[in-house]
Amino acid sequence: RISKIKYEQQEEGLKREKEAIILKKKQTEETAKMRQEFLSAMSHEIRTPLNAVTSIISMLKERADEDDQKLLISLQFSSKNLMRIINDILDFSKLDSDKMKLEMYAVNFVELINNIRDTYLGMALEKGIELNVHIDNKLNKFYQLDDTKLFQILGNLVSNAIKYTNDGAVDIDIKLISSKNDTDKVSFRVKDTGVGIAKKEQSRLFDSFYIPSTITTRNNGGTGLGLAIVKKIVELYGSSVTLKSEKGKGSIFRFDLVIEKAAEVIKVDQKRTD
Numbered sequence: 001r002i003s004k005i006k007y008e009q010q011e012e013g014l015k016r017e018k019e020a021i022i023l024k025k026k027q028t029e030e031t032a033k034m035r036q037e038f039l040s041a042m043s044h045e046i047r048t049p050l051n052a053v054t055s056i057i058s059m060l061k062e063r064a065d066e067d068d069q070k071l072l073i074s075l076q077f078s079s080k081n082l083m084r085i086i087n088d089i090l091d092f093s094k095l096d097s098d099k100m101k102l103e104m105y106a107v108n109f110v111e112l113i114n115n116i117r118d119t120y121l122g123m124a125l126e127k128g129i130e131l132n133v134h135i136d137n138k139l140n141k142f143y144q145l146d147d148t149k150l151f152q153i154l155g156n157l158v159s160n161a162i163k164y165t166n167d168g169a170v171d172i173d174i175k176l177i178s179s180k181n182d183t184d185k186v187s188f189r190v191k192d193t194g195v196g197i198a199k200k201e202q203s204r205l206f207d208s209f210y211i212p213s214t215i216t217t218r219n220n221g222g223t224g225l226g227l228a229i230v231k232k233i234v235e236l237y238g239s240s241v242t243l244k245s246e247k248g249k250g251s252i253f254r255f256d257l258v259i260e261k262a263a264e265v266i267k268v269d270q271k272r273t274d
């Protein structure tokens with residue numbers, strides 16, 4: 001009889017433990033959902049007025065005298081930086097909740113890469129660094145690509161490469177490594193002659209919010225989300241990023257993507273307005 005009571009007590013205890021675990025799991029999921037919704041809503045709320053601020057700065061810059069122009073350039077730099085941080089947070093909240101998906105459009109590949117080069121050329125020139133793009137001529141055609149996300153991957157890698165390089169060059173190499181009927185396998189490499197990354201930091205670099213505690217990187221005001229976003233998007237393409245780096249010598253980030261060929265389209269920019 002005593003053992004029966006003990007057994008029943010044990011059963012009751014186990015049942016309660018199970019219920020507590022289920023409740024905890026539910027609460028964790030709800031908290032994660034609320035956090036994601038909050039981040040997403042906040043980022044949108046901040047982005048709208050910030051867009052207005054940046055476009056007003058651009059307008060003012062055109063009619064300002066030389067002294068005011070310098071102030072406005074500095075203001076523009078700060079607001080662009082703020083926008084980048086907001087975008088990182090927004091992307092991160094999406095990838096955290098597995099909401100990030102690829103959206104494919106027919107895109108001229110070389111045009112996309114030229115856009116990336118044009119966007120970051122000024123940043124490189126300001127630091128007196130060369131930004132070289134070597135792209136296989138065979139890639140001058142249309143592909144089914146999520147161009148916004150490919151821009152994000154390369155943009156993050158290239159802007160990091162420029163940020164963490166004080167002299168020398170940043171090289172973007174894009175090669176066709178194999179071709180099948182409907183797809184091409186393309187290799188991307190972003191190489192810099194910058195500060196490099198210590199061996200012990202390399203494996204954690206792709207973790208969200210991870211920033212090595214060196215003076216150089218702490219001073220750059222990043223979020224530590226850029227590479228986590230890069231990793232996630234490359235994974236969406238079914239691939240992975242590799243890093244080779246030596247402290248003081250520079251870094252090489254590499255990834256391969258299998259991309260689908262697209263029929264040539266006349267006007268690429270008709271696709272969307274965002």
Ligand code: ADP
Pocket residue numbers: 156160161162164192194195196197205210211212217221222223224225226227228251
């Ligand atoms: P963020 O640049 O916003 O801090 P990232 O995730 O893009 O975040 O990068 C994380 C860290 O990795 C950076 O703070 C920097 O220390 C290091 N890092 C990234 N790219 C490079 C690079 N090309 N050379 C040296 N360090 C780099």
